[in-house]
Amino acid sequence: MTTVAEHQAAVRALIASHWRPMTEQVPTGAALGRVLAADVTSPIDLPPFDNSQMDGYAVRAADSDGLGEASTGRSLRITGHIAAGDPIRQLEDGAAAIMTGAPLPLGADAVVPVEAVGRPGEFAAVGDAIELRAQIEPGAFVRPRGSDLAAGGVLLTAGTALGPAQLGALAASGVTTVPVRARPRVLVISTGAELAEPGEPLRPGAIYDANAVSLSAAITLAGGVALATGVYSDDPGHLRMALEAAGPVELVVTSGGVSAGAHEVVRDTLAPLGLTFDSVAVQPGGPQGLGAITVSGFPTPVLCFPGNPVSALVSFELFLRPLLRGPRPVLRLPLAASLDSPVAKHQVRRGRITADQTVELVGGPSSHLLAAYARSDALVQVPVGVDHLDAGESVEVWRIDE
Numbered sequence: 001m002t003t004v005a006e007h008q009a010a011v012r013a014l015i016a017s018h019w020r021p022m023t024e025q026v027p028t029g030a031a032l033g034r035v036l037a038a039d040v041t042s043p044i045d046l047p048p049f050d051n052s053q054m055d056g057y058a059v060r061a062a063d064s065d066g067l068g069e070a071s072t073g074r075s076l077r078i079t080g081h082i083a084a085g086d087p088i089r090q091l092e093d094g095a096a097a098i099m100t101g102a103p104l105p106l107g108a109d110a111v112v113p114v115e116a117v118g119r120p121g122e123f124a125a126v127g128d129a130i131e132l133r134a135q136i137e138p139g140a141f142v143r144p145r146g147s148d149l150a151a152g153g154v155l156l157t158a159g160t161a162l163g164p165a166q167l168g169a170l171a172a173s174g175v176t177t178v179p180v181r182a183r184p185r186v187l188v189i190s191t192g193a194e195l196a197e198p199g200e201p202l203r204p205g206a207i208y209d210a211n212a213v214s215l216s217a218a219i220t221l222a223g224g225v226a227l228a229t230g231v232y233s234d235d236p237g238h239l240r241m242a243l244e245a246a247g248p249v250e251l252v253v254t255s256g257g258v259s260a261g262a263h264e265v266v267r268d269t270l271a272p273l274g275l276t277f278d279s280v281a282v283q284p285g286g287p288q289g290l291g292a293i294t295v296s297g298f299p300t301p302v303l304c305f306p307g308n309p310v311s312a313l314v315s316f317e318l319f320l321r322p323l324l325r326g327p328r329p330v331l332r333l334p335l336a337a338s339l340d341s342p343v344a345k346h347q348v349r350r351g352r353i354t355a356d357q358t359v360e361l362v363g364g365p366s367s368h369l370l371a372a373y374a375r376s377d378a379l380v381q382v383p384v385g386v387d388h389l390d391a392g393e394s395v396e397v398w399r400i401d402e
Ligand SMILES: Nc1nc2c(c(=O)[nH]1)N[C@H]1C(S)=C(S)[C@@H](COP(=O)(O)OP(=O)(O)OC[C@H]3O[C@@H](n4cnc5c(N)ncnc54)[C@H](O)[C@@H]3O)O[C@H]1N2
Pocket: 190, 191, 192, 194, 195, 207, 208, 209, 210, 211, 212, 255, 256, 257, 258, 259, 260, 261, 264, 284, 285, 286, 287, 305, 306, 307, 308, 309, 311, 367
């Protein structure tokens, strides 16, 4: 029996030998959810100039030297009024009214909030005076140029998923296009004569195809472009036809038809074309196949996942997602209740992280329990060699609630 690590390595090697690094340049505004293919540096200082953190008055801190509890205050004449968007000016003497985000004038080194010398929203006019009553520290209420990031600094590193904050930071830096990983096209094929398209009447003995939708969704979230098709038949001719009809793709993922039955359409069709089928020491997700075939004239890697819907998704999590999107966040948490596991296999149980940071199992170990999986936010990893864990013992937990 193959170990999980051995099968992960075999899948990695298969994909590495067929995929070139694929990068494309996309507009920042269209890059939501994409993953950076290279570090991106900021071409400008963030912020680009010293500016005010408050509506108030730009001053020289030294003009407040000696002020304190006992002193009477010091009068400063207003020599200017600076709004956000104004050019950088010179503070000749005295103080200048300044708004939040406006450039600090040269010569000033601090800002006094308007409410510290008067009433909010009421500014002294040019030529009038304000009275400083306390000592002011140099730099008070000033946002220095480059204090978020200096020009040339790395804004985002390769591998970062682009969400709202990341896209905002790119926009703030004036970066209009970004290098992102290209999305591999993945052909998802569900197989089995018992399957029916959701929405069709369910004839006796049939079940709805869950895997086309679940695997496509998983691939899409991991950064791929999923193209799903159903081969609702155990006839190898039908699977061959579906493969021949497919356009070029970077990967084929099948589900079902790989175990030890009399009608194993995937195994029967693809083993003669050179794919290998093996038993991996994992539950669920035991029967697995992999190799390469020609699709639309191109050598194309193929991964064959077992058909049970939990097995198909767990196979994706263990063997494909790490290559498409990277590892899931891993925690170590105490179990809320005890569990049993087959000692010779790595077991993956579905779980939920509780408010007090334990993990409770959701449903049993069987691989048909997809509704239980749908109530889970974590996968509990029980390694080979463990047959029992008590409540309170710590386990490795993968968060899957993205
Ligand atoms: N004698 C043995 N029987 C089985 C073994 C074994 O080692 N010896 N392994 C079991 C394990 S473990 C699994 S997992 C399954 C894998 O079977 P297949 O990959 O060949 O898948 P099927 O037989 O086609 O389907 C299994 C199960 O899942 C349902 N299914 C399949 N496709 C879908 C889909 N797209 N949506 C929803 N449900 C699906 C199917 O109806 C079956 O109930 O084999 C065990 N048997």
